[in-house]
Amino acid sequence: MASVSVRGWVFCIVSLLNVAFVFISGADFIQFISFRAIYHNITGETTLCQDSIPWSVALQDSSVLMSLVVDVGLLALFTAQHSLLAWSPVKQACQSVLGSLNRTTYCFTTALALQILMRYWQPVTGAPCLWSVRHAPWSIWFPLLCFTLHFVCWAIICSILMIFDYPELLGIKQVYYECLGLGDPLSHKSPRAQRFLSHLRHPVCLELGVVLWLLPALSLDRLLLALTLSTYLALAHSLDKQDLAYLCVQLNSKMQVFAEPHRGSADTSDQDNSNRKEK
Numbered sequence: 001m002a003s004v005s006v007r008g009w010v011f012c013i014v015s016l017l018n019v020a021f022v023f024i025s026g027a028d029f030i031q032f033i034s035f036r037a038i039y040h041n042i043t044g045e046t047t048l049c050q051d052s053i054p055w056s057v058a059l060q061d062s063s064v065l066m067s068l069v070v071d072v073g074l075l076a077l078f079t080a081q082h083s084l085l086a087w088s089p090v091k092q093a094c095q096s097v098l099g100s101l102n103r104t105t106y107c108f109t110t111a112l113a114l115q116i117l118m119r120y121w122q123p124v125t126g127a128p129c130l131w132s133v134r135h136a137p138w139s140i141w142f143p144l145l146c147f148t149l150h151f152v153c154w155a156i157i158c159s160i161l162m163i164f165d166y167p168e169l170l171g172i173k174q175v176y177y178e179c180l181g182l183g184d185p186l187s188h189k190s191p192r193a194q195r196f197l198s199h200l201r202h203p204v205c206l207e208l209g210v211v212l213w214l215l216p217a218l219s220l221d222r223l224l225l226a227l228t229l230s231t232y233l234a235l236a237h238s239l240d241k242q243d244l245a246y247l248c249v250q251l252n253s254k255m256q257v258f259a260e261p262h263r264g265s266a267d268t269s270d271q272d273n274s275n276r277k278e279k
Helices: 002-043 062-084 088-120 138-163 166-170 172-180 191-199 205-213 220-235 241-278
Strands: none
Touching: 002 088, 002 138, 002 166, 002 172, 002 205, 062 088, 062 220, 088 166, 088 172, 138 166, 138 205, 166 172, 205 220
């Protein structure tokens, strides 16, 4: 029993350290993909592109091609890690070896792949931008609009992740349930919930799409990043009518839960009024 207890504590510490690393990586990802690009566009500290260079010349520039090759390699590394570890044979093999730390390992390797991508990403500054808002007054107002919408999108993403059982997504619940002898957390969910989660493990597709594409200036490397991640997100889930029906049922139940306190207070006030009339 003592060895099991020690093993459980070790697993808990590893899981919590992984959550901290994922949180830091998520904050770095927000800065990398959203606010840094908008900030550079507002301040003009960094040259994002060269509109004076023709595309025919830019696409023959060795520095541009080398940057694109590096970026493609980094995106291939991230998508390969994210897809390979989610593939059923690999997932089952990792589950048999890692046990309850399987999801923790998946989140850790995903965050590590993101850190590598962000650290070694090569901006393409020697090519024209696909679009660039540089004329007054939109050169000031449009970046501020982008900043506001990005902030709203990230707030929605964080809210959705909090509602979407984030302890299970990050691997905390798997370790906790094993320490209590409860088994896999997914086994405690309904078959409809399991089916829904198997079709949609990325509940932030629309908001992340807005963040990827809505920018004051779209450089060539940002086009590559946005196109790759948008395609991956579109292919990563396959919702159908049954999933949408389940989602509507859950949404209605949540709305009823929020409406119950108001309904209860209304019933109490009506009862008080009737008591006063009787007196």
